[in-house]
Amino acid sequence: MERKAWAEPYRIKMVEPLRMLSREEREQKLSEAGYNTFLLRSEDVYIDLLTDSGTNAMSDYQWAGMMLGDEAYAGSRNFYYLEANMQKYYGYKYLVPTHQGRGAEHLISRILIKPGDFIPGNMYFTTTRQHQELAGGTFVDVIIDEAHDPASTHPFKGNVDLDKLESLIKKVGAEKVPYVSLAATVNMAGGQPVSMENVRAVRELTARYGIRVILDATRAVENAFFIKEREPGYQHKTIAEILKEFCSYTDGCTMSGKKDLLVNIGGFLAVNDEEIFQQARNLVVVYEGLHTYGGLAGRDLEAMARGMEEAVQEDYIRHRVLQVRYLGEKLQQHGVPIVVPIGGHAVFLDAKRFLPHIPQDRFPAQTLAAAIYADSGVRSMERGIVSAGRDPKTGDHRYPKLELVRLTIPRRVYTNAHMDVVAESVAAVYQEREKLSGLRMVYEPTYLRFFQARFEPLAS
Ligand SMILES: Cc1ncc(COP(=O)(O)O)c(C=O)c1O
Ligand SMILES: N[C@@H](Cc1ccc(O)cc1)C(=O)O
Known part of the structure; x- marks a missing residue:
C-alpha cells in the first residue's frame, strides 16, 4: 500500500495553553489596538501567525x-x-x-x-x-x-x-x-x-x-x-x-x-x-x-x-515547508485567493482579489487581517500598502502591486489541526467579504509605519 501520510518529526515535551476570547472581546481588543495586529497583546491571540520570527520552539x-x-x-x-x-x-x-x-x-x-x-x-x-x-x-x-x-x-x-x-x-x-x-x-x-x-x-x-x-x-x-x-x-x-x-x-x-x-x-x-x-x-x-x-x-x-x-536536517525542513503547503492547499480548497506557488514560511492571501471592492488607499490587506482576528482570534500581518510606506522623495504612499495578508507559520509550534482551524476561519471571512469596507489611517509613525500605525473603520 502506498503511504502518503506524514507527521511532525518531533514529539511535544512541554505545552503552553491557548486561550480564546469571545467575538465581542476580540472586537473590543481590535478597536483598542487601532485595527493593527501588531498592537494586540499576545495573550488576546488564539493562534499567532503574525510572524515566524523569534516564535520558534527550540529543541x-x-x-x-x-x-x-x-x-x-x-x-x-x-x-x-x-x-x-x-x-x-x-x-x-x-x-x-x-x-x-x-x-x-x-x-x-x-x-x-x-x-x-x-x-x-x-x-x-x-x-x-x-x-x-x-x-x-x-x-x-x-x-x-x-x-x-x-x-x-x-x-x-x-x-x-x-x-x-x-x-x-x-x-x-x-x-x-x-x-x-x-x-x-x-x-x-x-x-x-x-x-x-x-x-x-x-x-x-x-x-x-x-x-x-x-x-x-x-x-x-x-x-x-x-x-x-x-x-x-x-x-x-x-x-x-x-x-x-x-x-x-x-x-x-x-x-x-x-x-x-x-x-x-x-x-x-x-x-x-x-x-x-x-x-x-x-x-x-x-x-x-x-x-x-x-x-x-x-x-x-x-x-x-x-x-x-x-x-539542515532533511526531515525537519521537509515538514516545515510541507506544513505551510498544507495550510495553503486547504485555503485553495475553500476557493480563497492566495499567492502561488505556496512559499516557504507563510501563506499569503491576495487581498486585491479577496476584497476587490476596497480601493488600495482604504488598506484592504489591513482590513482583512483585522477581520480574521475578529472572526477567530487568528493573528496575521498586513503586507501591502501600509508595509510599503511612503516614497522618501515625493512623500506619497508607495502603491505596491502586491496587497497581501501573511499567515506566517512559526517553526515546530502548531499542529496541522491548528492549520485546519485557521483555514476555516479565513474561509468564513471570505464568504462574508462584501461586509468589509476598509479603514482610514489616523496615526502614522515616521519609520516602518506598519508596526505602530493606527486605523479606524470606514462606513461602507
Ligand atoms: C527577509 C528578512 N530579512 C531581514 C529581517 C530582519 O531581521 P530581524 O527581524 O531579526 O531584525 C527579516 C525579519 O525582520 C526578514 O524577514
Ligand atoms: N522579519 C520578521 C519580523 C518583521 C516583520 C515585518 C517587518 O516589516 C519587519 C520585520 C518577519 O518577516 O516577520
Whole structure:
C-alpha cells in the first residue's frame, strides 16, 4: 500500500495553553489596538501567525545548550562554536554576531553604502531597505516580473532579472552599486525561492563589474529545500550541500537567526573580505556589543549554533515547508485567493482579489487581517500598502502591486489541526467579504509605519 501520510518529526515535551476570547472581546481588543495586529497583546491571540520570527520552539538539544552558556564578556566559547558552525554550514570566513537581522543590516549598509549609491535587490524588505536608505542609498527592485503577479506559477519567483540588473549598472555606473542585495527566500514576494542557476548567473554578471553580492540568508535553508525539490540536478544533494553551494556565489550575508536558525533571538553578519570584517567588528562595539557577543548572551549564541545543525536536517525542513503547503492547499480548497506557488514560511492571501471592492488607499490587506482576528482570534500581518510606506522623495504612499495578508507559520509550534482551524476561519471571512469596507489611517509613525500605525473603520 502506498503511504502518503506524514507527521511532525518531533514529539511535544512541554505545552503552553491557548486561550480564546469571545467575538465581542476580540472586537473590543481590535478597536483598542487601532485595527493593527501588531498592537494586540499576545495573550488576546488564539493562534499567532503574525510572524515566524523569534516564535520558534527550540529543541531539547538547544535548551540543553542554553545551560552551557559561557557568559564571559569577552571570548565566550559559545561564540567560537557558532563561528565554526557558520563556517561549516554557510561557508563564509568571518563572523560578527548581532542581536538580530537588522543589526547586521545596519552594519553592512553603513560600511558599504555611500550617499547617492543604488542598491539593486530581488524585492525590498522593510528593515533592509530602511537601513539602505538611512545610509544614503536608493533601493532598486530588480526581481523578475512574475514575482509581482500573485497568480504566476513560476517555480523560482525570487529570481533576479539579469537584464534589469545589468541595465541599472550601465545606467548609474558600477562604482555607484556597492552590492546586490539578494534575499533567499523572498519574504515580500510570498516566501519565493531563488534558483541555483540564477544566483550563479548573478555572480557571473556582478564579477564582470566588480560588484559584491550580499545575501539575506534569513531563510536560505528554506530556499535550499525548494532547490532540492524543483531544480534539476539537486534531488540527490543534501540540504547542507545545497545551502553551502548557494552561499558560495555570494560575498557575505546578513542573518536573522530568529527564522531558519530556530531561536527566539539572534543574528549575525558574515563576510569573506577581511577589511569589511575589520570595519564591522569595530562598528559592532558601538551599536550592539563586543565582537564576540554582539548584543546576545552566551546561551543565545549556543542555541543559534545548535539550531544551525537542526535547520539542515532533511526531515525537519521537509515538514516545515510541507506544513505551510498544507495550510495553503486547504485555503485553495475553500476557493480563497492566495499567492502561488505556496512559499516557504507563510501563506499569503491576495487581498486585491479577496476584497476587490476596497480601493488600495482604504488598506484592504489591513482590513482583512483585522477581520480574521475578529472572526477567530487568528493573528496575521498586513503586507501591502501600509508595509510599503511612503516614497522618501515625493512623500506619497508607495502603491505596491502586491496587497497581501501573511499567515506566517512559526517553526515546530502548531499542529496541522491548528492549520485546519485557521483555514476555516479565513474561509468564513471570505464568504462574508462584501461586509468589509476598509479603514482610514489616523496615526502614522515616521519609520516602518506598519508596526505602530493606527486605523479606524470606514462606513461602507
Ligand atoms: C527577509 C528578512 N530579512 C531581514 C529581517 C530582519 O531581521 P530581524 O527581524 O531579526 O531584525 C527579516 C525579519 O525582520 C526578514 O524577514
Ligand atoms: N522579519 C520578521 C519580523 C518583521 C516583520 C515585518 C517587518 O516589516 C519587519 C520585520 C518577519 O518577516 O516577520
